[in-house]
Amino acid sequence: LLLYGNYQEPKEIQNQLQQYLLLFLIQDPTLQQHLAIEGEQAIALANPISADLSVMRTSLWPGLIQAMVRNLNRQHERVRLFEVGRVFTGTSDNVEQHRHIGGVLCGSRYAEQWSEKQRPVDFFDAKADVEALLDLGNEDNIHFVAEAHPALHPGQSARIYKNEQAIGWIGALHPRLNKPLDIDCRVYAFELTLSSVLAAKVPSFTPLSRFPALRRDLALVVDAKTTAGEIEHCLNDIESDILVSIQLFDVYSGAGIEQGKKSIAVAFQLQHAERTLTDEDVDVLMQTVTQKLEQHVGATIRS
Structure with a gap:
């Protein structure tokens, strides 16, 4: 001034x-x-x-x-x-x-x-x-x-x-x-x-893992009014030492989807810091994910 x-x-x-x-x-x-x-x-x-x-x-x-x-x-x-x-x-x-x-x-x-x-x-x-x-x-x-x-x-x-x-x-x-x-x-x-x-938070550093990462995709069916933010908020509450990131990458409504519903595709990047992942590791986590989504946002897995 x-x-x-x-x-x-x-x-x-x-x-x-x-x-x-x-x-x-x-x-x-x-x-x-x-x-x-x-x-x-x-x-x-x-x-x-x-x-x-x-x-x-x-x-x-x-x-x-x-x-x-x-x-x-x-x-x-x-x-x-x-x-x-x-x-x-x-x-x-x-x-x-x-x-x-x-x-x-x-x-x-x-x-x-x-x-x-x-x-x-x-x-x-x-x-x-x-x-x-x-x-x-x-x-x-x-x-x-x-x-x-x-x-x-x-x-x-x-x-x-x-x-x-x-x-x-x-x-x-x-x-x-x-x-x-x-x-x-x-x-x-x-x-x-x-x-x-x-109000800044001190950034933390996690060493890069030398073990391979895996990707798993889920196609969810939810109410049309359910927002991507609600799904992300639900998934971010999951505590896991192998879940690295979550990405919602597609949304679809139309043929094959019930009226009033929509399909949202989610990608999960999985990796352990100290060992190679087993099929059991992945299956247990994905079961936890599907149960939490069903309980909190009423999601079902699209067949």
Whole structure:
């Protein structure tokens, strides 16, 4: 932030700087309400500068979306913005401050070029950005759960969890907000508590095994509403000294699959650190896998 003008006493400069910073922390109550979680109330200022700057922000999204709209109105067709800042909850008598990191994306996935065909950004581009942020902390117990947020598209919204604790939201902006916010493109947004990004875990090292790895694939049949995240979360809870990695690599619904169901294919990489695997090792693990999937997500093995 740069302040221009004549030289002033340090105290005057400090006061002016605080006023400028405050402008970034207060919001239009109407915009705030459009993007708020149900039941969330913003803290009103006792002496607001104006009616459209009269509440403390509870989210970074209002400011980010306003900045995005300004860029779109100036013919910037590809916009990606992020902010790290404070949000405020509680009451005027008991204000709580939290540091968040948030971002918005819209327009083409790539900058204009000859070698790649253009396509608009989607949910998975935003999800990849969030995963890259969380990877900075070497945290592997992160999962995305489909949940509803009033400001997000009901079919493209998820809450983000770390070690079973909710740390943020991600999704496409709800289409009903396009007109009031003067937006004519699909917008994706995310917001996380900053502490969830900064709380790094010391990485550990496991020596590479000199014994051969095996791959086993399973084709599961699950309800159409079952998400890949639910399956991954279930499988990640399995404790095994031979299960190296899990990869969901295919989804199918149609001929041969019961209506209301879908088939998901999962690849398991198996390897022991100190010996060659036996058929019994593999069979015992795969039996554990199928039992756990049946119990937790109602999966059956596709014949």
